[in-house]
Amino acid sequence: MIIDSKKYNGKCACGHEHKMTTEFCIIEVGCLVNIDKYIEKCGLKGHSVAIYDENTYNATKQIHPKVDKEIILPPENLHADNHGVALAKELMPENCDYLIAIGSGTIHDITRYCAHEKGISFVSCPTAASVDGFCSSVAAMTWDGFKKTFEAVAPKIVIADLSIISKAPMFLTNSGFGDMIGKFIALADWKVAHTLTNEYFCDTIHNMTMDATKAVTESAEAIKDGDITAYENLIYGLLMSGLAMQMLGNSRCASGAEHHISHLIEMQPEGLGVKSDALHGEKVGVGTLIACREYHRLKDSNLKWNDYHQPSSDYIKDMFGEKLNGAIVAENSDDCALGITAKLIEEKWDKIRNIIDTVPTYKELIAKYEILDVKSKLGDIDVSEEKLDALMEYSPLVRNRLTLMRLKRAIKNI
Numbered sequence: 001m002i003i004d005s006k007k008y009n010g011k012c013a014c015g016h017e018h019k020m021t022t023e024f025c026i027i028e029v030g031c032l033v034n035i036d037k038y039i040e041k042c043g044l045k046g047h048s049v050a051i052y053d054e055n056t057y058n059a060t061k062q063i064h065p066k067v068d069k070e071i072i073l074p075p076e077n078l079h080a081d082n083h084g085v086a087l088a089k090e091l092m093p094e095n096c097d098y099l100i101a102i103g104s105g106t107i108h109d110i111t112r113y114c115a116h117e118k119g120i121s122f123v124s125c126p127t128a129a130s131v132d133g134f135c136s137s138v139a140a141m142t143w144d145g146f147k148k149t150f151e152a153v154a155p156k157i158v159i160a161d162l163s164i165i166s167k168a169p170m171f172l173t174n175s176g177f178g179d180m181i182g183k184f185i186a187l188a189d190w191k192v193a194h195t196l197t198n199e200y201f202c203d204t205i206h207n208m209t210m211d212a213t214k215a216v217t218e219s220a221e222a223i224k225d226g227d228i229t230a231y232e233n234l235i236y237g238l239l240m241s242g243l244a245m246q247m248l249g250n251s252r253c254a255s256g257a258e259h260h261i262s263h264l265i266e267m268q269p270e271g272l273g274v275k276s277d278a279l280h281g282e283k284v285g286v287g288t289l290i291a292c293r294e295y296h297r298l299k300d301s302n303l304k305w306n307d308y309h310q311p312s313s314d315y316i317k318d319m320f321g322e323k324l325n326g327a328i329v330a331e332n333s334d335d336c337a338l339g340i341t342a343k344l345i346e347e348k349w350d351k352i353r354n355i356i357d358t359v360p361t362y363k364e365l366i367a368k369y370e371i372l373d374v375k376s377k378l379g380d381i382d383v384s385e386e387k388l389d390a391l392m393e394y395s396p397l398v399r400n401r402l403t404l405m406r407l408k409r410a411i412k413n414i
C-alpha cells in the first residue's frame, strides 16, 4: 500500500488548504530492501546516517540500508530526552545530509530532533506499530525531567516494512492498538467542541481518521493471528493519524480526553501520587476506556448543568504543586470552555448525545482489548484504581482543549 500526499494536499471542502509534509509512505512486505530506490525518488542525496537501537539493528540485520554511518544506541534506559539526544549527537559525523530513523517512537523522536537541529530531512522506518507519532512534526521529549514538545521535522518519506513490523514484540503492537483506539474519544471531543463553540472542524480529516480507527478495531482478531493485512491496517491507521495531524497543523484529531489522562499520569503531579513506566499507547488505551465508560454514562444520565466556570489557581495548585502549578495555571488562563452556559449545553445536549454514540460502548471495546490482551485497567499500568476520580477531574487541565471531560466541570453537584 502507498499513501501519496498528493491525493490529500490542496483545497478542501472545509475551506482550508491542507498540506502533508511527508511526501509518501510505503507499507509493504519487504519494502525496506528498496529503501535506496525510495530515497532517490524523493530526491535525498549526499551523506546519510542511520540511527538504530541495538534491538532494531538486530531485527533488521538482513536488510540494513547502505549509509555512510550507522549509529546504534543502547536500548537500556534509552528515552526521548536530552541524554538520548546527547548520545546520538556524540556519534553524529559533521558531514551529514539526511538521517534515517530505524526503530520505534523513541528513535524517531531523537532522530527528528537532531534532523531539525541540523536543518536536514529524515526518512522514517518504523520497526513496530507502537505509536502514531512517526509522522509527527514535533518531538515529544523529556528535557531536564520536564515533558516538553519541541519543534522538529516530519519525515520526508516513511518506509514501513510489514515483515519487520509484524514480528515486533506484542506489547509494542498492543501499545499502537491502544493509541489508535483512543481516536474514537479524540474525534468525539473535537465534534463536541465544534458543536458548542464552533471550533474549526474538517469532515475530511475527521472521516479519514475515523475510517482508519474502525479498520484497526475490526482487525484485533486478525492481529492476534499474525495476519499481515491486519498489521497493514494498524500501521496504516497510525501513519494516517499522524498525517491527519500534519494536514490539520495540530493534534486535535488524534488527542482528546484519553491522551490528557495519559499526560497527567506522565506528569506525576504532587497531588496525584502516581508513577507509571507504561508505554504511551498503553496509558492512552486505559484512558480511552475510562473516557468511553464516562461519556456513555453521561449520555444515559439525567444531568443538570451550571454555567462553566474556570478552575481557581488554588484548586490547580492543590493537585499540581509548586513544580507544575505555574505551567498549568498559564495553560488554563484563556480557558477554552469559558462562556459555555448551562442554556447552551442544554440546547446542544441531544446533538452531543448523538456524538457520544459514535464512540463504541465499553463492552464493545473491552471485547477487542481482551482478544489481544491489551492493558485495560489502571492497575495494569501501575496506577491505583482509587485515582480514577482524580484522573477524570484534573486531566483536562493539562491541555487547554475543550473535551467532554472538561465540560463535566459544569455538571451540577459533581
Ligand SMILES: [Zn+2]
Pocket (backbone or CB within 6 Å): 012, 013, 014, 015, 016, 018, 202, 203, 204, 205
Ligand atoms: Zn479540510
Ligand SMILES: [Zn+2]
Pocket (backbone or CB within 6 Å): 132, 179, 259, 280, 284
Ligand atoms: Zn498518542
